[in-house]
Amino acid sequence: MATTYIYACKPHLLLLYILLLLQHFDVGKSQLEVNYYRTSCPRAEQIIKEQVIQLYNKHGNTAVSWLRNLFHDCMVNSCDASLLLDTAEEVLSEQASPRSFGMRNFKYVNTIKEAVEKECPITVSCADIIALSARDAIVQLGGPAIQIKTGRRDSKQSYAADVENFIPNHNDSMSLVLSRFQQIGVDVEGTVALLGAHSVGRVHCVNIVQRLYPQVDKTLDPSHAEYLKRRCPNPNPNPKDVQYSRNDLVTPMIVDNNYHKNILQHKGLLTVDEELATDPRTSPYVNNMAHDNDYFNQQFSRAILLLSENNPLTGDQGEIRKDCRYVNRNAN
Ligand code: HEM
Numbered sequence: 001m002a003t004t005y006i007y008a009c010k011p012h013l014l015l016l017y018i019l020l021l022l023q024h025f026d027v028g029k030s031q032l033e034v035n036y037y038r039t040s041c042p043r044a045e046q047i048i049k050e051q052v053i054q055l056y057n058k059h060g061n062t063a064v065s066w067l068r069n070l071f072h073d074c075m076v077n078s079c080d081a082s083l084l085l086d087t088a089e090e091v092l093s094e095q096a097s098p099r100s101f102g103m104r105n106f107k108y109v110n111t112i113k114e115a116v117e118k119e120c121p122i123t124v125s126c127a128d129i130i131a132l133s134a135r136d137a138i139v140q141l142g143g144p145a146i147q148i149k150t151g152r153r154d155s156k157q158s159y160a161a162d163v164e165n166f167i168p169n170h171n172d173s174m175s176l177v178l179s180r181f182q183q184i185g186v187d188v189e190g191t192v193a194l195l196g197a198h199s200v201g202r203v204h205c206v207n208i209v210q211r212l213y214p215q216v217d218k219t220l221d222p223s224h225a226e227y228l229k230r231r232c233p234n235p236n237p238n239p240k241d242v243q244y245s246r247n248d249l250v251t252p253m254i255v256d257n258n259y260h261k262n263i264l265q266h267k268g269l270l271t272v273d274e275e276l277a278t279d280p281r282t283s284p285y286v287n288n289m290a291h292d293n294d295y296f297n298q299q300f301s302r303a304i305l306l307l308s309e310n311n312p313l314t315g316d317q318g319e320i321r322k323d324c325r326y327v328n329r330n331a332n
């Protein structure tokens with residue numbers, strides 16, 4: 001009836017109707033929306049925020065982990081919480097990939113999920129918990145407030161074997177880094193902003209010593225190299241040793257442009273950090289962000305949104321996990 005009416009009266013309305021229909025079937029980004037749980041679980045976002053704050057007050061570095069989780073989950077195929085699946089039967093967890101080295105606090109994701117489950121069982125996805133906890137963590141870490149959309153669903157598998165094809169290594173070339181981010185729709189400016197996440201957290205000595213021994217990397221600031229040698233005296237550290245350096249010695253728990261200031265002074269820890277400051281494609285943005293924290297915040301917010309909306313599962317794809325570590329036993 002409706003179609004006949006539209007067709008009969010206004011041909012241009014038919015076009016509009018087709019467009020709306022196409023939009024309806026378009027999967028992915030367009031199906032995420034602000035406050036997706038407003039009717040199914042109105043307090044979901046509030047509960048997650050409360051948990052993030054409580055955990056931050058007990059273990060500040062949980063907030064740092066929520067930020068890194070967003071990168072490692074969304075970059076690999078989709079923001080689908082595949083990162084959170086435990087190794088089970090023949091499936092290896094993404095957490096076991098060498099690229100996940102140093103990731104921590106996974107057990108506290110369960111704390112957040114349990115609080116949400118108590119209020120609304122099997123309603124809020126683990127993928128949205130990753131996205132919302134990252135958003136709230138950024139605020140706890142003094143960064144910008146970002147309006148993150150929701151409606152993601154959880155994968156039924158993990159992709160440990162794919163991780164290295166998506167997440168760059170600490171010493172990869174800037175060309176490779178930029179192409180990885182471009183693949184998920186993050187441009188050069190956005191990539192420079194996202195690396196600003198390295199204004200918080202730490203790097204273990206295994207990821208630093210290549211720049212210290214046998215010779216000090218000439219691109220590294222000499223006094224910083226001395227400092228790093230004191231932090232990492234062993235040229236062949238055991239990966240199990242908890243020897244590390246903080247990324248940012250001045251404001252180690254604040255997401256800000258101090259990362260960009262540091263790398264301009266050649267005090268970045270990773271090879272990719274140093275490359276970002278000197279590659280002609282990225283250095284103009286590094287300069288501008290180092291000199292203008294508002295500009296950094298604006299670009300960081302834009303790029304976090306792009307990252308958080310990478311190829312989500314929506315509609316009836318995937319599932320809503322009850323426990324973020326396991327796929328549901330009985331298909332729901
Ligand atoms: C070229 C891209 C990137 C590379 C190669 C890279 C690599 C690394 C490495 C090697 C570490 C140290 C791990 C350790 O030794 O413990 C690290 C830490 C970290 N990364 Fe990245 N990263 C990249 C981009 C990002 C992005 C885009 C984000 C978030 C938006 C991010 C967030 C973090 C955080 C928060 C930490 C500190 C973790 C902690 O202290 O627990 N990284 N990254």
Ligand SMILES: *[C@@H]1O[C@H](CO)[C@@H](O)[C@H](O)[C@H]1NC(C)=O
Nearest residue numbers: 169170171172173206207210
């Ligand atoms: C990068 O570092 C790893 C060790 O983390 C090493 O095995 C690899 O050879 C390095 N690659 C380059 C291009 O230097």
